Amino acid sequence: MSAATYERTFPRPRRSLVPAWALQWWTWLLVVALIVGPYIPLVYASLRDRPLYEAGGVFTLDPYRQLFGDSVFWHAWLNTLGFAALSTVLAVAGGAVVAILCSRADLAGRKLFSRLILLPILLPSLGMVLGWIVVWGPGGYLTSMFSDRLHAPTLAIDTIPGMALVEASRLLPIAFLTCQAALTRADSSLEDAARSAGARPLRVLGSVTIPMLRPAILNAATLIFTLSIAALGIPLLLGTSNNIVFVSSYLYNTWTSASAPDPGSVSAGAVMMLAAATALLLLRNRLLGAEARFVSVGGKSGRQALLRLRGWRWPLAAVLALYLVFTTLVPILGLALMSFVVVLTPLVAPWELLTSAHWNVLLDDPTFRSSIENSAVIAVVGAVATTAFVALATLVAHRSRFPLRKTLPFVMLYPRATPGIIIGIGFFWAYLLTGALGDFLRDSIWGIMVAFCVRNLPLAYIVMYPTLARIGEELDRAGRAAGAGWWRTCRTIVLPLLKPAIFASFILLFVEIINDYDPAVFLVRPGTEVMGATMLSQFIQGMVGPVSALAMVQVAITVVVLAIGAKVFRIGATGGEHGA
Amino acid sequence: MPEIRVEGLVKEFGDQRALDDVSFSVEDGELFTLLGPSGCGKSTTLMSIAGFQTPEQGRIAVGEETFFDAARRLAVPAEQRNLGIVFQSYAVWPHMTVFDNLAFPLRVRKLKRDAIRTRVREVLELVEMAQYERRYPHQLSGGQQQRVALARALVYSPAVLLLDEPFSNLDAKLRERARAWVKELQHRLGLTTIFVTHDQDEALSMSDRVAVMSAGEVQQIGAPEDVYRRPANRFVAEFVGRVNLIEGVAAADGGVVVVDVTGSQHRLTVRGADGASGNVTVAVRPEAVTVLPAEDASANGTNTWEADVGTVAFLGDHYEYEVTIGSLALTVQSSRRVEGERVRVHIPPDACTVVG
Ligand SMILES: Nc1ncnc2c1ncn2[C@@H]1O[C@H](COP(=O)(O)OP(=O)(O)OP(=O)(O)O)[C@@H](O)[C@H]1O
Numbered sequence A: 001m002s003a004a005t006y007e008r009t010f011p012r013p014r015r016s017l018v019p020a021w022a023l024q025w026w027t028w029l030l031v032v033a034l035i036v037g038p039y040i041p042l043v044y045a046s047l048r049d050r051p052l053y054e055a056g057g058v059f060t061l062d063p064y065r066q067l068f069g070d071s072v073f074w075h076a077w078l079n080t081l082g083f084a085a086l087s088t089v090l091a092v093a094g095g096a097v098v099a100i101l102c103s104r105a106d107l108a109g110r111k112l113f114s115r116l117i118l119l120p121i122l123l124p125s126l127g128m129v130l131g132w133i134v135v136w137g138p139g140g141y142l143t144s145m146f147s148d149r150l151h152a153p154t155l156a157i158d159t160i161p162g163m164a165l166v167e168a169s170r171l172l173p174i175a176f177l178t179c180q181a182a183l184t185r186a187d188s189s190l191e192d193a194a195r196s197a198g199a200r201p202l203r204v205l206g207s208v209t210i211p212m213l214r215p216a217i218l219n220a221a222t223l224i225f226t227l228s229i230a231a232l233g234i235p236l237l238l239g240t241s242n243n244i245v246f247v248s249s250y251l252y253n254t255w256t257s258a259s260a261p262d263p264g265s266v267s268a269g270a271v272m273m274l275a276a277a278t279a280l281l282l283l284r285n286r287l288l289g290a291e292a293r294f295v296s297v298g299g300k301s302g303r304q305a306l307l308r309l310r311g312w313r314w315p316l317a318a319v320l321a322l323y324l325v326f327t328t329l330v331p332i333l334g335l336a337l338m339s340f341v342v343v344l345t346p347l348v349a350p351w352e353l354l355t356s357a358h359w360n361v362l363l364d365d366p367t368f369r370s371s372i373e374n375s376a377v378i379a380v381v382g383a384v385a386t387t388a389f390v391a392l393a394t395l396v397a398h399r400s401r402f403p404l405r406k407t408l409p410f411v412m413l414y415p416r417a418t419p420g421i422i423i424g425i426g427f428f429w430a431y432l433l434t435g436a437l438g439d440f441l442r443d444s445i446w447g448i449m450v451a452f453c454v455r456n457l458p459l460a461y462i463v464m465y466p467t468l469a470r471i472g473e474e475l476d477r478a479g480r481a482a483g484a485g486w487w488r489t490c491r492t493i494v495l496p497l498l499k500p501a502i503f504a505s506f507i508l509l510f511v512e513i514i515n516d517y518d519p520a521v522f523l524v525r526p527g528t529e530v531m532g533a534t535m536l537s538q539f540i541q542g543m544v545g546p547v548s549a550l551a552m553v554q555v556a557i558t559v560v561v562l563a564i565g566a567k568v569f570r571i572g573a574t575g576g577e578h579g580a
Numbered sequence B: 001m002p003e004i005r006v007e008g009l010v011k012e013f014g015d016q017r018a019l020d021d022v023s024f025s026v027e028d029g030e031l032f033t034l035l036g037p038s039g040c041g042k043s044t045t046l047m048s049i050a051g052f053q054t055p056e057q058g059r060i061a062v063g064e065e066t067f068f069d070a071a072r073r074l075a076v077p078a079e080q081r082n083l084g085i086v087f088q089s090y091a092v093w094p095h096m097t098v099f100d101n102l103a104f105p106l107r108v109r110k111l112k113r114d115a116i117r118t119r120v121r122e123v124l125e126l127v128e129m130a131q132y133e134r135r136y137p138h139q140l141s142g143g144q145q146q147r148v149a150l151a152r153a154l155v156y157s158p159a160v161l162l163l164d165e166p167f168s169n170l171d172a173k174l175r176e177r178a179r180a181w182v183k184e185l186q187h188r189l190g191l192t193t194i195f196v197t198h199d200q201d202e203a204l205s206m207s208d209r210v211a212v213m214s215a216g217e218v219q220q221i222g223a224p225e226d227v228y229r230r231p232a233n234r235f236v237a238e239f240v241g242r243v244n245l246i247e248g249v250a251a252a253d254g255g256v257v258v259v260d261v262t263g264s265q266h267r268l269t270v271r272g273a274d275g276a277s278g279n280v281t282v283a284v285r286p287e288a289v290t291v292l293p294a295e296d297a298s299a300n301g302t303n304t305w306e307a308d309v310g311t312v313a314f315l316g317d318h319y320e321y322e323v324t325i326g327s328l329a330l331t332v333q334s335s336r337r338v339e340g341e342r343v344r345v346h347i348p349p350d351a352c353t354v355v356g
């Protein structure tokens, strides 16, 4: 080719119809409106002398005064903090030990264990609590069996330590993942160096490995503490019999109390919880460098294990297997059994009590049926919409020159720190104040869907960001240089490369949304029920059998979807993202 | 094809100045190189021209068109600048075939399918990659990917080509071939090109002119020979090729400058350094120094001294001597092997440059 044939004039690329800055501004505004929006009416509602739905309210601090004057509320804080602290200690200690066993010792079956240990965080949390109650609760199947038949001591899971144990077993995977990621990332040559210097393996573990884990442990502890403070199902279902009140159940009871509902002080209490959660999030951000927040799981395998367990390889594996059996498998089996028998008791063999009545309720009872249908619709639509929206927002945050882009990561991670019921209360007020749109959302399942999506949106960001960070920026620059605008470059170059993370995010969001419940408890109304909220209210009313069946539906959907996700998209540690 | 004018670029990252008043202009059809050590601001300069960095001050124009003017708050978006860029990582889109990679810029320009097909073929032939058009990037070698990247940058016939260390991922043999090939192509098509590299051999062998940069500042602009033979300062002398630096006190002496070498009795005569005086540093390239046997009587006169031989290394096409003249240590390159522990060395006055 000569200069003459080379040199040809092509039309200049045209500017796209929607300028990139408009798209970016809209995305930013929507993110902020959805995430920050609901807290404004919440704070406002806490400062009015009457509920927002009544006309003529004036500014007042009474709700706060009233709360501060209520000794039950202070007691609820003490209970909550004690519970959260204990849950955190148990979950972090357990998670760190398992992480070390799986990534620094030659534990038998360590690969399998590092998958299985993630299950509790992925399974429906409310369903798991119900399973615990059915099996280990006062009058539970195994409790009766052990104490009545064998006169053996059992767990009292309706006490604060017991509740902390239940919560810790759910959140342990977070500590495990964070520690495992830190161990994988950590330069193992530090340990090798200590060994060459003559230190024995246990010594190395104590003086090199564990200190190396300290940031990860602090990080996981803060997150687990934040999440424990927000627990709602546990105090509602386990605390009531012994009259143990947490802040979340205090707010729930005050709100739903038929005699004297008090939205003002509930909002004030929610604002306090929000303040605590925000403080913890800020603390966590300080503990972590901005970037270290995102961990990639996976890495050097086949390295020789530091710690040779020798004779302990199998016994320790058995202990871990037993732990998983008792905290995860048995509650699920208990639920499954419960859903097929009239009553679950060790006194009569279950096969003599078989019934399909509970499952029939799911089909016949309008509340149960519409819960399943609504949840399915919400989960599919919500997961698709949230994934798409977060993908766009993540691109604005990290692949644009939008002036406010640096605010997006913090804003998008914020709901992770916010208790679900607070998001629920916030949206309740927000819908009330936004006229026709609010009415529409309040009266349909979409209002609940929005709350669920906002609540779970951080996970989508946490899944997508690390993958995006690995897609070299020169790839999109090349697109821009070739003449494509910002959006076209994103659409044709960045998003296709982000596909695996987009699928992983969809799967994870689907599972989380279909199992979510606490944002919905203040939003459901007849016809807009969702599975989790129905389980909670029906269980409180004593419908144990049908609720168990419903929980089994959740478990089955979760397991199937995760299995498909793992197979099709090879999402090895889907739950891996929970660690961030 | 247009010339590129860059005036007074200043770019700061936080409190660090990545570019400090960078100015140069590139002639039509010229291959202009930005040469400098890692972190000196070469990529920042190039990316400012491409529109991916926004400097705080300065102006960038290509031909008639002003791309960037801080004073007027004008910045043409990157996609409107119509420049061809080859990135250090090649940035060949991994999810598209070679054909689609090349077709993309043409699709953006709304060309008809047939026209796209013809043009992509044409340019693939140009880079000798026609038979690979259906392959995906991961099925190509590094050198082939680099050709695809270049073809993609040329397919829409941009006014200007920007190359950011395009050869740094190639092995030594391939790099040499690629240099020759790119240079030939650039020359044949008459492309106005800015080329970024930290490799001085690459810069010297390919460029029409070189700008040597350090810490965000342009140190010297000139033809490769000028930059090599007449470095403007000590940094350029040391960065571009190897050099002996001789410190001393200079004074004019007739038509030449004579430098009293610090710490020795020797007086070094320097030509072409009019006006130098006081404390100076003189740069001498190792290959400019001649080595002769100690007993060679013909070697006598200006800048010819006896020296002790420290080590001699054989490097294939030449020998490298470490010699000392009193306390003055010199590195000398010569194709001649001179035996003996003592030799005579001669430093031609023309080969000396005062660099500071
Ligand atoms: N996005 C950024 N944020 C902060 N500092 C940056 C950024 N990009 C570049 N720098 C800094 O600006 C300086 C110049 O960087 P630049 O990439 O232009 O160097 P370079 O000459 O291309 O180096 P190399 O040969 O390593 O590619 C460096 O000190 C770098 O640390």
Ligand SMILES: [Mg+2]
Binding pocket: B042, B043, B044, B164
């Ligand atoms: Mg660079």
